[in-house]
Amino acid sequence: MGSAKTLAKEIVMSRKTVNRLHENKAQLNSISMHLGESVAIARTVGHLSKSAEVMKLVNNLMKAPEMALTMQEFSKEIIKAGVIEEFVTDAVDSALDSEDMEEETEEEVDKVLTEIAGETAAQLPEAARKERIVLPAQRASTSQEEEAIAEGADDEEELEELRARLAKVRS
Numbered sequence: 001m002g003s004a005k006t007l008a009k010e011i012v013m014s015r016k017t018v019n020r021l022h023e024n025k026a027q028l029n030s031i032s033m034h035l036g037e038s039v040a041i042a043r044t045v046g047h048l049s050k051s052a053e054v055m056k057l058v059n060n061l062m063k064a065p066e067m068a069l070t071m072q073e074f075s076k077e078i079i080k081a082g083v084i085e086e087f088v089t090d091a092v093d094s095a096l097d098s099e100d101m102e103e104e105t106e107e108e109v110d111k112v113l114t115e116i117a118g119e120t121a122a123q124l125p126e127a128a129r130k131e132r133i134v135l136p137a138q139r140a141s142t143s144q145e146e147e148a149i150a151e152g153a154d155d156e157e158e159l160e161e162l163r164a165r166l167a168k169v170r171s
Helices: 002-062 064-121 126-170
Strands: none
Touching (some): 002 064, 064 126
16 A cells, blocks of 8 residues: 555656646747747848848939939920920811811812702803813812912911910920
């Protein structure tokens, strides 16, 4: 019985020792993780300090005020280019629209003249009809020449107006 009690005491003590060993192992693992975390933080601090030094060097090389002036000049040039492009587009559109309108107007005038000439041409003798057909063709060619001269004057006026706008934009 005495040896059984001693044996039981030995078993209880060894279980307590095993539990204490597990607790010590957990504490050592915790300490190890804290040390690893401290090493990682130290590395991060080192990297951040190096990054700060590099940023200072880049900032000294970049010269922010000069960069801001350059960006403002660039912005002005972009705006000028946009305005010029808008003027050119407007001029081309207006030129194309006026040509289309003139062609449509000429076609309508020709239709009306043909209707009027057709009614009166049926009443005229054959020789007079041929003469009437030739006369509108001659009138059309002279009217086209007059329109071309007028268009040239309009184009020059538009060109002068565009130049004046461009000069305002540049100043």
